[in-house]
Amino acid sequence: MTVTRFAPSPTGRLHVGNIRTALHNWMYAQSTGGRFLLRIDDTDAERSEEHYVEAIRADLQWLGLIPDAEMRQSQRFALYESRFAELVASGRVYPAYESAQELDLKRKIQLGRGLPPVYDRAALALGDDDRARLEADGVQPHWRFRLDHGATIRWDDAVRGPQSFEPATMSDPVIRRADGSWLYMLPSVIDDIDMGVTQVVRGEDHVSNTALQIQMFEALGAALPRFAHAALLTGNEGKLSKRLGSLGVDHFRGEGIEPQAVRALLARIGTSDPVEPVVDMAPLITGFDFSRFGRAPARFDEAELAQLNARILHQTPFDAVADRLPHGMGEAEWEAVRPNLSTVAEAADWWRVIEGPIDAPEPAEDDRAYLAQAAQAADRLDWSHDPWHALTAALKDMTGRKGKALFLPLRLALTGRAQGPDMAALLPLIGRERTIARLSAGLTA
Numbered sequence: 254m255t256v257t258r259f260a261p262s263p264t265g266r267l268h269v270g271n272i273r274t275a276l277h278n279w280m281y282a283q284s285t286g287g288r289f290l291l292r293i294d295d296t297d298a299e300r301s302e303e304h305y306v307e308a309i310r311a312d313l314q315w316l317g318l319i320p321d322a323e324m325r326q327s328q329r330f331a332l333y334e335s336r337f338a339e340l341v342a343s344g345r346v347y348p349a350y351e352s353a354q355e356l357d358l359k360r361k362i363q364l365g366r367g368l369p370p371v372y373d374r375a376a377l378a379l380g381d382d383d384r385a386r387l388e389a390d391g392v393q394p395h396w397r398f399r400l401d402h403g404a405t406i407r408w409d410d411a412v413r414g415p416q417s418f419e420p421a422t423m424s425d426p427v428i429r430r431a432d433g434s435w436l437y438m439l440p441s442v443i444d445d446i447d448m449g450v451t452q453v454v455r456g457e458d459h460v461s462n463t464a465l466q467i468q469m470f471e472a473l474g475a476a477l478p479r480f481a482h483a484a485l486l487t488g489n490e491g492k493l494s495k496r497l498g499s500l501g502v503d504h505f506r507g508e509g510i511e512p513q514a515v516r517a518l519l520a521r522i523g524t525s526d527p528v529e530p531v532v533d534m535a536p537l538i539t540g541f542d543f544s545r546f547g548r549a550p551a552r553f554d555e556a557e558l559a560q561l562n563a564r565i566l567h568q569t570p571f572d573a574v575a576d577r578l579p580h581g582m583g584e585a586e587w588e589a590v591r592p593n594l595s596t597v598a599e600a601a602d603w604w605r606v607i608e609g610p611i612d613a614p615e616p617a618e619d620d621r622a623y624l625a626q627a628a629q630a631a632d633r634l635d636w637s638h639d640p641w642h643a644l645t646a647a648l649k650d651m652t653g654r655k656g657k658a659l660f661l662p663l664r665l666a667l668t669g670r671a672q673g674p675d676m677a678a679l680l681p682l683i684g685r686e687r688t689i690a691r692l693s694a695g696l697t698a
């Protein structure tokens with residue numbers, strides 16, 4: 254069975270980039286009948302905050318990306334400890350004693366000589382005596398994973414195709430700090446093994462981590478998961494934009510964006526499939542395929558999201574929004590105003606237009622007699638079937654008006670606005686009493 258995981262660090266709110274990663278993981282699990290896990294990467298006690306954990310859960314809930322299970326790295330230290338001990342015993346993890354300043358100096362010297370700043374493995378050359386002396390001097394080691402330089406690291410990435418890295422060109426990664434705390438790299442591998450993750454789906458900023466982590470899977474005797482690294486998002490301007498980092502669920506909600514729109518857009522940008530206004534995820538899930546993902550950065554455009562949101566609302570059934578509509582607003586009202594909405598909140602404006610009182614402009618002098626005739630016609634009308642067409646047909650016969658001269662004064666008097674939903678849908682909802690009153694208002698003065 255497929256198992257994917259979304260592994261955010263609770264050091265901030267989710268932004269559109271990691272929402273997209275969560276979505277990819279969720280969709281892949283859905284499309285294969287697998288499981289989607291949430292792993293809170295909170296090994297960094299200083300930077301992790303509980304309210305961010307709660308916000309991550311709430312954001313995923315709002316987005317409809319419900320994990321099948323949740324785990325937290327901070328509760329799994331015993332497991333890391335035992336697997337770490339295995340790697341120390343097998344010589345794949347070794348203590349290193351250089352201070353940050355020493356390492357920095359080494360890098361500067363290498364760069365100055367035109368060499369790549371790869372860790373020189375000086376700590377591997379230390380004997381037991383050297384280590385004992387350093388530790389007696391109070392130097393606590395940090396720990397590095399020893400890369401096997403024997404063979405090129407290769408994998409076939411589900412998005413990027415065949416990948417290869419030369420381990421000798423990379424530094425042995427630090428996996429544990431001198432104070433015993435864990436860096437991201439090794440716990441993630443230990444967890445992916447323990448959680449049975451079959452597909453690691455993340456952004457391409459992790460590609461070089463994957464090369465290192467592949468050797469960790471192997472050192473721990475585990476089979477490799479498949480990897481899929483999606484190209485990163487860029488802002489509208491085509492640049493990696495700072496703004497994207499501040500766009501998250503709170504922002505979308507504030508703008509009246511529906512989770513369906515966020516999902517429909519993020520599911521398709523950066524792929525060879527078109528963005529489509531779908532309310533239901535099923536067709537997006539069925540067609541989900543990493544081979545449709547492009548290598549070029551995916552462009553995220555807020556204007557496109559707003560448009561998609563409107564097009565999705567235009568198809569959204571009443572039941573899906575009923576609890577967010579003004580009290581008393583029913584299915585017929587929703588369906589009448591829905592084609593005009595950019596956000597659900599705007600439905601309340603049209604509800605006020607239906608219910609009244611409205612603030613209609615003073616009728617033009619030319620239209621006063623016309624509106625009086627309209628009020629009389631409305632009074633005589635059969636309201637049981639399509640009153641708008643009956644009313645306008647009668648007025649056309651009576652006055653010879655047509656087009657804008659026929660319709661606009663009526664719309665203005667009945668809604669107070671020059672534009673809005675189809676009057677044929679609106680008029681039965683405004684109803685006979687209010688129609689007559691609104692057409693006659695302002696005529697007595």
Ligand code: GLU
Pocket residue numbers: 259260261262294437441454455459
């Ligand atoms: N916590 C890591 C991050 O947020 C997880 C990366 C991964 O998916 O392995 O970047």
